[in-house]
Amino acid sequence: MKRIFYTIAILLSSWTVTNAQTAVRETKDNLADFSLIGGDLLVYTIKENNGQFLYIEKRGDQASYHKEVSLNGGAVNALIGSNAAGDELYVYQKVDRKQERIAIYRWDGTSFQKTGEKPFPKFRNHSYNMGAHLSPDQNTLIITAGLRKTKGYDDLYLSKWEKGKWSKPVNFDKPVNTRESEFAPFVVNDSLFFTQKSGDNGYVFSVPMSASMPNGAPTKVRSLINKENAFNAGYKRIGEKQLWITRTPDGVHTAYILEPAPIIVPPVVEPTPEVVAAPTPQPEAPVAKEMAVNYGLNEVFMTSADAASLDAFLALQPTGATIWVKGYSDSIGPDKAKKSVARKRAEFLKKYIERYHADRSFKVETSSDVLGTAGRDSRRVEIHKHD
Known part of the structure; x- marks a missing residue:
């Protein structure tokens, strides 16, 4: 032996x-x-x-x-x-x-x-x-x-x-x-x-x-x-x-x-040095309900920077919200491999949400698809908050 x-x-x-x-x-x-x-x-x-x-x-x-x-x-x-x-x-x-x-x-x-x-x-x-x-x-x-x-x-x-x-x-x-x-x-x-x-x-x-x-x-x-x-x-x-x-x-x-994890520091806003009239109230900007994470060829895991962006997106969503996660692969490679990569991208992102945001009780649903176009924009996962 x-x-x-x-x-x-x-x-x-x-x-x-x-x-x-x-x-x-x-x-x-x-x-x-x-x-x-x-x-x-x-x-x-x-x-x-x-x-x-x-x-x-x-x-x-x-x-x-x-x-x-x-x-x-x-x-x-x-x-x-x-x-x-x-x-x-x-x-x-x-x-x-x-x-x-x-x-x-x-x-x-x-x-x-x-x-x-x-x-x-x-x-x-x-x-x-x-x-x-x-x-x-x-x-x-x-x-x-x-x-x-x-x-x-x-x-x-x-x-x-x-x-x-x-x-x-x-x-x-x-x-x-x-x-x-x-x-x-x-x-x-x-x-x-x-x-x-x-x-x-x-x-x-x-x-x-x-x-x-x-x-x-x-x-x-x-x-x-x-x-x-x-x-x-x-x-x-x-x-x-x-x-x-x-x-x-x-x-x-x-x-x-x-x-x-990367630390995101918000910009410092300097106080206005003079008294000005109160601005007309503006309606609050709507909370983003969707985002996307892009991947390199055959990659199925997020980078640290993408994870930080996802964390920030989820922090804005209400507890218990339904989150749709859809993984995509581009047109490069064998059909079986493309389908597997698209599915894994969605599944691994779902596991990340369930592990690191368990206290938010999100309901995560996944799907996947293979696109007919090639390039980084076609290698992605889309994340939607469902109304």
Whole structure:
């Protein structure tokens, strides 16, 4: 059986007053990990029948999604870390049974350039799963595996880079390691985040770190990340962004990013310096009853800016109003794909309303259609308040 490098290291960032959650990819492919490099480049780890490979996609341009040849130097490839600046990737590569390495790549804004290598520690793993997190300074490696004195299935171990080689892995022991599987480690701001398997589900936990070792009892991360009755990944932090993956019982993997929503500041109106006659009262402008959100080719998720515009539109509507949501696709592509994209655009926008405006009790009805014209204006969702 081919040993697959198993890691889903994901993001945490501090909470702000208003956050926007975006599903950047929804797929039935075996999505094992993803990260954000250089501010707008998404890097995914996908398990396939013949190995594990890295794909990239420019954020907001789903048509750019493709397997990145320069990063896939082995039969099994996995993201295991990045530098503090966020423009360098650390990639585990298993070339064959005897050759494993850590490859270092720098992103220059247009392509990845390999800048170095480090060996990967040699050990006898008693589990088919394996994962790791390499610290930004490349001197601390947290490993997921089944080694000596394992507490259960997969445990977390620590290895340090000392005198040109990796030290013997040390088991984190209880209460971090249990009879369940612990995997997907990620360290940020003296905290360790990891995922623990629970039956068919998985949940993210955190624990303080001191001198590279856990210090205290793990606690479950907040419910926004840990969706119940699902398999949830751990954290990574990239600035103020949080990334994680949730796999639901229907086999769909969804990659999420949570980030501060754009703040809309109203213009400052200067007071009139002189007394003037009161203007003739004018009738109030009617409240907008419709709006539209446009999409790029094959895109089905809103941008943060579009989400903020939708929030402002819904704030003007009466509680309990009926909202019609109709998704459109343009004329480019196969019929089945066009119909699917149009339907998903409407469905995902409906889910957004129901999740983030649940207290308004809106009644949301959806429909979809394929237009005979091409272009961004034909790739849209129309939102109407029904009288």
